[in-house]
Amino acid sequence: MLSNTGNLILLLNILLSFLIIYYSLKCIRLPNNIISRNIYQLSLLQCTTILICFFTLVAAFLVSDFSLITVYQNSHSLKPIFYKISGTWGNHEGSLLLWVIILTIFSFLFLILNKNHPKNYRLHTLIIQNLLILGFLFFILLNSNPFSFVNPIPKEGLGLNPILQDPALAIHPPLLYIGFVGSSIYFSAAMASMITNYSNKLFAQSIKSWVLISWTFQTLGILVGSIWAYYELGWGGFWFWDPVENASLLPWFAMTALIHSLLVLEKRNSLYFWTIILCLLTFILSVMGTFLVRSGILNSVHTFANDPSRGIYILIFLSLMILTSIFFLFKKYKPANDIINSNSKETFVLINNWFMMFYLITVLLGTLYPIFTDALTSSKISVGPPFYNSVIIPIVIIFLFLMAIGPQTRWIKNKFTNFKNIFYIIAGSIIINFTIVYLFKSYSFISNLIIISSLFLIISSVSDILKTQNINFSRIVSHLSFGFLILFIGLNHNFSEEKDFNLKLGESKKIDNYKFILQDLELTQKSNYKSVVGVLNVNNLSTNEDRTLKPEIRIYDNPQTLTYEASIQTNFLRDYYLTMSNIDRSDYYNIKFQKKPLMIWIWISVIALSFGGFLSLFRNAKNN
Amino acid sequence: MKIKIYALIFFLHFSSILSANQIVDQNTIHKNLRCLVCQGQSIADSNSDFAQTLKMVVKDLINQGKTEEEIYDFLSDKYGDWILYKPKFNLENFLLWFFPYIVLVVGGFIIVFLIKKRSKKV
Numbered sequence: 001m002l003s004n005t006g007n008l009i010l011l012l013n014i015l016l017s018f019l020i021i022y023y024s025l026k027c028i029r030l031p032n033n034i035i036s037r038n039i040y041q042l043s044l045l046q047c048t049t050i051l052i053c054f055f056t057l058v059a060a061f062l063v064s065d066f067s068l069i070t071v072y073q074n075s076h077s078l079k080p081i082f083y084k085i086s087g088t089w090g091n092h093e094g095s096l097l098l099w100v101i102i103l104t105i106f107s108f109l110f111l112i113l114n115k116n117h118p119k120n121y122r123l124h125t126l127i128i129q130n131l132l133i134l135g136f137l138f139f140i141l142l143n144s145n146p147f148s149f150v151n152p153i154p155k156e157g158l159g160l161n162p163i164l165q166d167p168a169l170a171i172h173p174p175l176l177y178i179g180f181v182g183s184s185i186y187f188s189a190a191m192a193s194m195i196t197n198y199s200n201k202l203f204a205q206s207i208k209s210w211v212l213i214s215w216t217f218q219t220l221g222i223l224v225g226s227i228w229a230y231y232e233l234g235w236g237g238f239w240f241w242d243p244v245e246n247a248s249l250l251p252w253f254a255m256t257a258l259i260h261s262l263l264v265l266e267k268r269n270s271l272y273f274w275t276i277i278l279c280l281l282t283f284i285l286s287v288m289g290t291f292l293v294r295s296g297i298l299n300s301v302h303t304f305a306n307d308p309s310r311g312i313y314i315l316i317f318l319s320l321m322i323l324t325s326i327f328f329l330f331k332k333y334k335p336a337n338d339i340i341n342s343n344s345k346e347t348f349v350l351i352n353n354w355f356m357m358f359y360l361i362t363v364l365l366g367t368l369y370p371i372f373t374d375a376l377t378s379s380k381i382s383v384g385p386p387f388y389n390s391v392i393i394p395i396v397i398i399f400l401f402l403m404a405i406g407p408q409t410r411w412i413k414n415k416f417t418n419f420k421n422i423f424y425i426i427a428g429s430i431i432i433n434f435t436i437v438y439l440f441k442s443y444s445f446i447s448n449l450i451i452i453s454s455l456f457l458i459i460s461s462v463s464d465i466l467k468t469q470n471i472n473f474s475r476i477v478s479h480l481s482f483g484f485l486i487l488f489i490g491l492n493h494n495f496s497e498e499k500d501f502n503l504k505l506g507e508s509k510k511i512d513n514y515k516f517i518l519q520d521l522e523l524t525q526k527s528n529y530k531s532v533v534g535v536l537n538v539n540n541l542s543t544n545e546d547r548t549l550k551p552e553i554r555i556y557d558n559p560q561t562l563t564y565e566a567s568i569q570t571n572f573l574r575d576y577y578l579t580m581s582n583i584d585r586s587d588y589y590n591i592k593f594q595k596k597p598l599m600i601w602i603w604i605s606v607i608a609l610s611f612g613g614f615l616s617l618f619r620n621a622k623n624n
Numbered sequence: 625m626k627i628k629i630y631a632l633i634f635f636l637h638f639s640s641i642l643s644a645n646q647i648v649d650q651n652t653i654h655k656n657l658r659c660l661v662c663q664g665q666s667i668a669d670s671n672s673d674f675a676q677t678l679k680m681v682v683k684d685l686i687n688q689g690k691t692e693e694e695i696y697d698f699l700s701d702k703y704g705d706w707i708l709y710k711p712k713f714n715l716e717n718f719l720l721w722f723f724p725y726i727v728l729v730v731g732g733f734i735i736v737f738l739i740k741k742r743s744k745k746v
Contacts, residue, residue, distance in 0.1 A: 337742065341739070351735065383720065500679070
């Protein structure tokens with residue numbers, strides 16, 4: 001029953017999209033500047049029906065209707081209700097439905113919230129957005145239908161991968177999707193802008209809020225994913241430069257560049273084509289990321305759903321998007337001749353974009369290069385954290401300095417005087433750096449530079465608050481928290497302690513200034529898993545502090561899976577992180593113990609960073 | 625005067641780092657080695673048997689007095705370059721290592737060119 005309902009609603013949505021396109025085309029030909037009411041109504045209807053479609057799938061998960069293949073493959077009748085619901089988008093088919101919902105809702109909101117922009121521009125945006133919606137609806141129906149029927153109906157589902165049964169991972173996809181699917185709306189708007197020659201600062205205003213919304217959610221989505229990886233994957237890190245992680249970072253770089261270049265377009269009516277390219281690029285990278293993740297072309301720790309046949313479809317869709325974009329860019333390109341002075345704010349925005357493109361290309365190349373070498377020379381290589389760290393980190397140092405100086409410049413004028421001030425701030429940063437190094441008693445050359453440059457950014461941003469009358473809080477908050485983010489990552493990375501050793505029950509071991517005792521192994525039985533809980537006593541010999549950490553080895557029932565749960569003790573100064581794993585054919589356990597300073601501040605910095613996005617959004621909404 | 629002191633501190637600091645760089649760090653090596661039976665994890669992060677065994681191999685090699693580079697060469701001969709997270713500098717990986725910097729330099733030139741062309745002559 002639910003299967004048929006779902007399929008019917010999907011078909012209805014395809015019909016609605018065609019109708020919207022048809023009426024929009026008709027309305028464009030009319031000479032007045034009014035969008036006919038039936039377009040609004042159809043668009044609202046479209047939103048409503050796609051939501052009903054989604055709730056139909058949620059209902060199927062809730063009642064465990066295993067006649068739907070998606071429910072059968074990803075759910076189990078004994079699963080907690082919360083994970084039955086989050087299981088709806090925790091799989092390929094369901095998440096595509098979520099994808100279409102965001103496309104549709106953004107399409108509707110853009111239509112009704114931009115009433116003071118010209119009719120043709122809005123209608124063209126609507127048409128292109130609906131073409132995107134159609135592309136994904138056909139993809140769902142032809143290849144990845146969550147409402148596909150299984151016959152005979154299975155009695156029980158296969159269950160959801162236990163490491164996906166997690167609150168952070170329940171909210172991670174929706175956040176990330178608002179981010180990178182949200183970027184579709186300025187892809188459409190950029191196309192519409194080229195087609196209708198709506199290329200002035202008003203165009204920048206019409207998409208600014210959307211860029212900020214998607215950027216903020218993308219940032220939060222990446223954060224939640226990282227936190228999940230930190231406590232769930234059990235290696236104590238939060239970012240591995242894994243292809244799937246990179247796929248979420250690539251659009252983020254493009255969006256960040258876009259936020260800045262949009263300022264120039266809005267204030268100075270300049271850099272129009274570059275801004276358009278960034279609009280197009282952001283969504284293209286989002287779709288490309290989806291292609292890489294879902295096609296299974298990449299080997300990744302996060303690959304939970306892949307199938308080559310999906311890849312072909314997305315690849316065709318992606319190529320069409322890219323070709324159309326390039327076609328319009330060439331057709332509409334006009335060389336601009338606006339004034340850009342050195343040391344003006346425009347220049348520094350360009351510098352921001354320049355570095356963002358560097359990061360983007362480095363990460364893109366690192367992600368795709370193994371695919372090319374494999375295909376061309378059949379030699380398999382890996383590109384991992386040591387590569388990205390050594391290519392990107394030296395450049396980040398320069399970037400942070402420029403990021404501190406940029407906001408102090410003015411529009412148009414090339415006036416820049418504060419050399420003395422800059423010198424004092426650098427001197428201050430160096431002193432603080434050596435104090436830190438002295439306190440932690442461990443350092444490397446590059447980490448010093450990272451700490452100094454991030455301190456420079458932090459102090460400069462703070463001193464901006466004191467100096468300027470007309471404070472742009474959103475910018476200061478974002479830049480300041482980015483400075484803190486890099487500072488904390490640097491400190492955390494550099495001053496972490498890591499011990500890796502084997503212990504058996506009752507044994508104790510002394511490593512450096514720690515003493516570890518595996519006191520007990522407790523067996524527990526929970527509703528959906530059994531677990532072995534290790535009771536580990538960790539004694540810090542220099543301070544004689546005692547603490548007990550309880551890592552777990554879990555054996556889940558449906559499906560049968562072994563997972564390792566880290567034991568984490570957090571406070572504002574440091575995290576203690578401990579994992580335990582069994583070693584085959586032995587009664588020893590492998591223990592990994594880490595002390596990670598200032599871990600929680602990394603998360604707080606990212607939250608503050610996205611808060612900067614929200615502030616900017618409110619400011620923008622108030623001004624327009 | 626102040627500046628001279630800073631410069632001195634910085635110089636001393638820098639030279640001490642250069643000399644401290646010779647120690648082979650086991651953890652750095654672990655982080656650079658892919659766990660071949662896992663999906664995208666280094667052996668430092670993995671709980672698998674393969675990772676455990678490989679860590680012992682690395683320990684042995686360090687005890688034999690091998691340098692970091694020699695250990696990577698040894699392991700990539702045995703398992704292929706797939707095992708190294710930091711690709712080697714060679715002809716095949718030339719673009720991977722240098723293209724980002726080429727982009728950086730070209731980007732810089734574009735900006736300089738743009739400003740030269742478009743700035744208001746005073």
